Amino acid sequence: MSDRAAAGRPLWVTALLLALSVLMIVVFVLLGNWQVRRLAWKQELIAAVETRAFGPAVALPEHFDAGRHAYLRVAVDGRWLDREAVLVKAVTELGPGYWVMSPMQTGGGILWVNRGFVPADARDPANWSIAQSPVTGLLRPTAQGGTLLERNDPQSGRWVSRDTVALSDSLGLGATLPYFIDADHRGAPAAWPRGGLTILRFSNSHLSYALTWYAMAVLFALGLAYVLRSSRRKDEAD
Template identity: 65%
Template sequence: MSDQPTVRRPGWVTALLLALSVMMIVVFLLLGNWQIRRLAWKQDLIAAVDARAFQDPVGLPDSFDAEEHAYLRVSVEAEYQQASVVLVKTVTEIGPGYWVMMPLHTDQGILWVNRGYVPPDFSTSEHWATPAPPVIGLLRPTVEGGTLLESNDPAIDRWVSRDTREMSRARNLGSTLPFFVDADHQGAPGAWPRGGLTVIRFSNSHLYYALTWYAMAALFAGALVYVIRSARHKNPDVP
């Protein structure tokens, strides 16, 4: 039985595969470089937030920029409007319950303050410590609409996100600032609401992602060299 002739791949197919492989290597390298730039940005962000959150409190900014003022520690001298409280569903390290949101009337408009967390059994004001100025805490941008799983429904007073302007409309309040204050804890250590629960933590896996993309580029490059050397070994006429 005679051997059948070997069918050789057209040269243009080989060239196309090589070009695609080279393109993939370049793409992986670019993605790795992008993650390195993201790593530098995230490290600068973490350092900036740490500096803001743990500095001495300052007054409210004249205009709010989320990138510049998020987690800024502030102090506000104003009286709470306890009649307009809003309870926002939450889950904290303590357990499920509510954030107690209360508005303040300031010269710049209505400022909502998150006094802290209360469990469901302590969701009425008779269980809460009496608030007293000044309000000291961290600035947070308003969270509009709701969460991925639920939406705010002012008509039935159901709140799942701290949407300051929508809360003011529901309580017939005036012009409202586009941020709120996560207040420090007031009163005895075990008093409700439990303030000071702001989580200041940012995921930072950019170095891991960068190394993954660089490893993919290295694997593609190694495979490409292997294929070229194998082809030249089988056919010495290949340049």
């Protein structure tokens, strides 16, 4: 903007632009602080998950708390129900296919077990290994409703998330636990379903995000200081 344009600009416009610039600097700093807090939370989560997932298998918790028990390694014995497994759409490191979800009767209610992954060409149960008990694996909270892009459709038997209560309702089962187990792999290495595919790697880019927001705050502050200094020099020259 030329000096002539700046000179003809009303004072309230200049004050508004300065206020907005200061507000942007404050917002960038707050966003950086938020990312720092997210960084601390993510580091605590990673440490907690590693401790739970790779520790010795324990019994199912009496009162499930997702914050405390997600990815906890457990061992449970129960009775597999004589029901056809439900296939839930999945994309894994092995490619697209399905999770094989099977219900098990336990003392605490119906427990859904993710026996593992099968590709589309192996979705026939005749290609699967026999379900065994006890089951060892990682606790996962139920995933209600579906995903951001798709919804479960129990009427047509189309599932995109592992919603334990909805799965039980679709089969007319009783009281159901609010979690499922990602089972470890059983049987031959190449057998289906392929268990043990739980993703335990969490992206952690919060530090780079925080530095980006702080850098933007510094750049805005430097730009504002330059404009104020230039304006002051112009006033002194005039």
